[in-house]
Amino acid sequence: MNAPRSVGDVTPSTARFDQPLRLASGVTLQQFDLVYETYGQLNAERSNAILVCHALSGTHHVAGTYAGDSRSAGWWDNMVGPGKPVDTDRFFVVGVNNLGGCNGSTGPSSIDPATGHPYGSKFPFVTVEDWVHAQARLADHLQIPRFAAVMGGSLGAMQALQWTLTYPDRLGHAIVIAAAPSLSAQNIGFNEVARQAITTDPAFHGGDYYTQGVIPERGLRLARMLGHITYLSDDAMMEKFGRDLLTDQPRFSLDVEFEIESYLRHQGDKFTTRFDANTYLIMTKALDYFDPASQAGGNLSAALAGARARFLVLSFTTDWRFSPARSREIVKALLDNSLAVSYAEIESTQGHDAFLMENEDYFAVVRAYLARVADEVGA
């Protein structure tokens, strides 16, 4: 094993799909683009591909950097690269921006060819299953008949799980990290507050703000601030910020006072410069709708009966957004179907965000699991 390093400079590609895609909502997209990146080499047998699915605010830019921009490392650059747990010396890794996104794939901010204007409110809501269908089109485009593995964290993990149901023969392994088999009422509640923040922002204009020269940045900022609270554990926040004030004494004003306030405001502000509010709505709705058990009368074990992949399921001890108990629901349902499952509950103080962070135990498990997969597929 070589010392881990970066995949280096990368360039995204765009694939155009002209075959209509009928979505779960009943709406048909006549055509769509998916922007993607790949790292490593597809082997002659085309058997060593890994699809990495992104979470709520992620993108196709999983690893490496963009030339001339040293701060442009991909969102999972610590995980994916030569000698890293997802070893691009052995695997051909594909990152893709999902349909409805705002980073190059067709989404609400894209031009609707039917009107010549941004889709805006006319862009359909999509589901995890829709994304999996679109990703399968990309696999066809890349001539990948079957992925060695499909993997992701959080909403990305839900896509990995959905792959095992929608295309059971097109993947060998699913790596399901920091996931839940469905959102709880509390999860939906947080998403709903975020959505209401956006949709009640006067600048939202019913979703058609692109042509108004404004963006609902107040709402998007609030949504992101709230999101960040749920990504971190209470303990991690106390460790990182405590009750520290920015000044010696309370200011007794609405100015920023506590470190945590400063952090959240900064995260919120930053997000409005890089993310689209309509995409945020679409992503949170996809989360809310995800519930494979609902296809089987609420019985998750029955819902997963068609899966044939082998599974690595990982959770983090302080993740209260999708707690280890939710991951264990998935594990139990898989075991009920006599499927091969490895499960680890990783000690971490980092809450839900742990899936993005370097952690010795976590990375060791992924590394070991994928080394075996690489051997299997002759990578």
Next chain:
Amino acid sequence: MNAPRSVGDVTPSTARFDQPLRLASGVTLQQFDLVYETYGQLNAERSNAILVCHALSGTHHVAGTYAGDSRSAGWWDNMVGPGKPVDTDRFFVVGVNNLGGCNGSTGPSSIDPATGHPYGSKFPFVTVEDWVHAQARLADHLQIPRFAAVMGGSLGAMQALQWTLTYPDRLGHAIVIAAAPSLSAQNIGFNEVARQAITTDPAFHGGDYYTQGVIPERGLRLARMLGHITYLSDDAMMEKFGRDLLTDQPRFSLDVEFEIESYLRHQGDKFTTRFDANTYLIMTKALDYFDPASQAGGNLSAALAGARARFLVLSFTTDWRFSPARSREIVKALLDNSLAVSYAEIESTQGHDAFLMENEDYFAVVRAYLARVADEVGA
């Protein structure tokens, strides 16, 4: 013991205080009003009074009803009344709306006598200690030299705790329910999102919306929706709402879809008709600032050294806003000072809201504790 019943119809009173009150912020209020209610009879020794302190959105209307309005029961009507755990056949109970409130006590929506206009942004931020000082003025007004007990839940419990430090000789017992000795970074984070929702609402006008003919209802609504998520446990929400849809199928739209969304929107809408946004800011800031340990270099035990009351501390198993662990911090600090403490961790699925709910174990503990207090004071 008689069967519990309501205190019946009640009428609030207003006390005006003309002695200046210097606040923790350094600002002095030249005069202020406090609106209050009382239930039961003050005994000849004036020894049987209990002060009930309200939480974030509470009021002086603790028990009973307003004549002609059958839906006007006080917020703790299940707890306070003849034959109830806080037995008004034995105790004289005082409920008071805090300074900065919006229910009759002087607050940002009150007319500033210096200008003839609502205080608005000029109303000072207040602390739990300020409230305790104002409440002591009310005790003087009512000629109550010493309370048999001061009690409250959540932010109300923080006031009860503060009473034992600010006026250690003016209360016999403190009943501290669902409290924390200070807010965590996560708690402050949620408050900050709520505040940012209000202050970034274009209708906020820097706090001076009263004269603009608008209220920042979008922001206040979001703040309340978010609050409600943190008041309930994840389990309680799942029990109450689950993932139930209002319709048979997902709507794939921004219309309300899940029961939990409907509940939160309704709670948010209702709140904007009864609560003032500036008061919400003041209450959340008072929560953030509360931190008696900070007066003793972060040592809570040292901070509580001056207390002489006896304590009943109660927490609820599924309260994640102020978890039992936070109550145990208070208990430990009290025990470090060899103070008399009774502590119970009450089994409940209701989360933080449990302190407002009827619960056999909870009510039995309060009832038994206060029966002993009543005997003590000859009530």
